[in-house]
Amino acid sequence: MAEILCSFNKDALTIKPPKKASFVLRLMLSAFAMACGIYICSICLKQMNLQNTNTFLLFEDFERPCYDTVVDRSQIPYLHYPKPKTFNRSECAGNPVRLFAIVSMQRSGSGWFETLLNSHVNVSSNGEIFGPKSRRDNASTIVKTLDKVYNLDWFTSSSKNECSAAIGFKWMLNQGLMQHPKEIIQYFNDRGVNVIFLFRRNMLRRLVSMLANVYDKEAKLLNGVHVSHVHSNEEASLLSKYKPKINVTSLKSDLRGMESTAVKALNYFNSTRHIIIYYEDLIKDPTQKLVEVEDFLKLPQMNLTSQQVKIHKGALSEHIENFDEVNKTLSGTAYEKFLQADY
Ligand SMILES: *[C@@H]1O[C@H](CO)[C@@H](O)[C@H](O)[C@H]1NC(C)=O
Ligand SMILES: *[C@@H]1O[C@H](CO)[C@@H](O)[C@H](O)[C@H]1NC(C)=O
Ligand SMILES: *[C@@H]1O[C@H](CO)[C@@H](O)[C@H](O)[C@H]1NC(C)=O
Ligand SMILES: *[C@@H]1O[C@H](CO)[C@@H](O)[C@H](O)[C@H]1NC(C)=O
Ligand SMILES: *[C@@H]1O[C@H](CO)[C@@H](O)[C@H](O)[C@H]1NC(C)=O
Ligand SMILES: *[C@@H]1O[C@H](CO)[C@@H](O)[C@H](O)[C@H]1NC(C)=O
Numbered sequence: 001m002a003e004i005l006c007s008f009n010k011d012a013l014t015i016k017p018p019k020k021a022s023f024v025l026r027l028m029l030s031a032f033a034m035a036c037g038i039y040i041c042s043i044c045l046k047q048m049n050l051q052n053t054n055t056f057l058l059f060e061d062f063e064r065p066c067y068d069t070v071v072d073r074s075q076i077p078y079l080h081y082p083k084p085k086t087f088n089r090s091e092c093a094g095n096p097v098r099l100f101a102i103v104s105m106q107r108s109g110s111g112w113f114e115t116l117l118n119s120h121v122n123v124s125s126n127g128e129i130f131g132p133k134s135r136r137d138n139a140s141t142i143v144k145t146l147d148k149v150y151n152l153d154w155f156t157s158s159s160k161n162e163c164s165a166a167i168g169f170k171w172m173l174n175q176g177l178m179q180h181p182k183e184i185i186q187y188f189n190d191r192g193v194n195v196i197f198l199f200r201r202n203m204l205r206r207l208v209s210m211l212a213n214v215y216d217k218e219a220k221l222l223n224g225v226h227v228s229h230v231h232s233n234e235e236a237s238l239l240s241k242y243k244p245k246i247n248v249t250s251l252k253s254d255l256r257g258m259e260s261t262a263v264k265a266l267n268y269f270n271s272t273r274h275i276i277i278y279y280e281d282l283i284k285d286p287t288q289k290l291v292e293v294e295d296f297l298k299l300p301q302m303n304l305t306s307q308q309v310k311i312h313k314g315a316l317s318e319h320i321e322n323f324d325e326v327n328k329t330l331s332g333t334a335y336e337k338f339l340q341a342d343y
């Protein structure tokens, strides 16, 4: 593109006005040609600059070992060769690492999704690292935390470190992500962080799960211990015995609020490399969706497994105390479809 524009520019400058044209006309024409030339050249220069800064950033931040495998050039911004301070990547030092963040909301299946991802031998997903408020006080503490995680220097039970091909964590929208979008988007784009949005379409089921989880914080139904996820059908049915009563006065605006938060996040982070996964699709066909995620992160394909068991199964009418009232409130609205969904 740049070359085409530049050669066009040369032609523009050599156009000779007919001899009979007046001096003024000639002057105007050459001024016009010059203006065009300057404009086009500035575009060419800008493009060259952009390319330069890109490669510059890349090589400054991440020295690449020379025994790299051949890769698709378009993937280069997404490949990293971290040099952790705390250990050596030993035989895997030459394997590229991709950075990712699972962006989600509470009670949307992200716990389950993350255990599935972590069952991959080359994935380290470090949980909700921005849970503690001190790590998200301001944009600079966020960046410091991100740097540590992405340099493989963050240790959790899920860290695989030496042979990780993808490193990431789970980030809830209410954990500083929406307070500092500008800095975070810039970081994601500069470092080539891959964003996996995990959202739930049925916000009513999400609300039921939230209310039940809040209740369990007090009631501690499982042997006096509060849990957010369970590993057996017995535990699931015990937890789902509690039926929350939903405030129908605020229901519609609550659902609207949840949806608009998700839409806002999608808009903010639209410029990042991303994939959108819906919990409902993941439930319906986990294998298919997980292959999509593995492809997105360019991971070798593996069968992924999780020990987690879904808590609220079957019709919603079984899980809401005042279901008739909820039904009446949502009938005839855009949220009516949430009532019927059964999974
Ligand atoms: C990593 O390996 C290098 C050389 O192979 C060695 O000098 C260094 O001490 C090692 N670092 C750690 C943390 O083991
Ligand atoms: C960010 O927060 C940390 C501690 O939480 C503080 O030390 C630092 O000065 C703050 N930075 C800015 C730019 O406010
Ligand atoms: C995945 O992990 C295995 C076992 O640690 C390692 O041999 C392999 O090189 C890793 N693959 C990638 C793509 O990093
Ligand atoms: C239900 O929501 C309305 C509107 O937000 C609020 O005024 C009311 O106190 C809530 N009722 C209960 C029982 O929480
Ligand atoms: C993101 O950008 C693409 C292309 O510019 C556009 O088609 C899409 O609708 C945008 N999505 C959102 C959620 O804004
Ligand atoms: C995953 O499991 C299925 C059946 O259980 C098997 O056919 C397939 O080969 C496995 N795929 C991988 C990549 O291990």
Ligand SMILES: *[C@@H]1O[C@H](CO)[C@@H](O)[C@H](O)[C@H]1NC(C)=O
Pocket (backbone or CB within 6 Å): 317, 327, 328, 331, 339, 340
């Ligand atoms: C909601 O109420 C309507 C009318 O009473 C009823 O026909 C419908 O089956 C109810 N929906 C569900 C999901 O129970």
